[in-house]
Amino acid sequence: MNKDDIVSAQVIDVKAQKITVKTEENEVIEVSRPKSTMRDTLFLKTMTDILKSGLWIPVNKKLKQLLRYDWFETPIEKYSF
Template sequence: MKNTPDNVTASDNIVSAQVIALNDNVITVKTEDSEIIKIKQPVSTQGDNLFLETMKDIVRSGLWIPVNRVMRIIMRYDWFDTPFEKYSYV
């Protein structure tokens, strides 16, 4: 179902997307509906080699990440902020 002004909610703005390109502080993603969204790299991550390497790994793996299509930002949920150790099932 396509979103029309009458049935769009705030949650409709958050979509799954794959990172398809990284260049010049711009992250390009493609949604499940094949919408291409260009996102400016957050200022707080510019010059952060760990962030860049993480984004490269996400491109290589084809993972889907949450993106706000209207605000053009990568959503920062537990998938990005929680240390690996917290996901242990031991």
């Protein structure tokens, strides 16, 4: 994983299986919902709250994945769901 693959993005749409985000460079990325969250009843609510608040979240734009951890606190090997 290249450190340039990790970018900040805002959630712009939330669907049951897909989350759409927009990077600081206005690149739109469609991210699949992580399999590990399929039984998580709060995941979509949390994503909707993030959408409404306009928060920026870490995304791997090359792998098109949301990141589980904040990029400041966690070693790069543990980023993905």
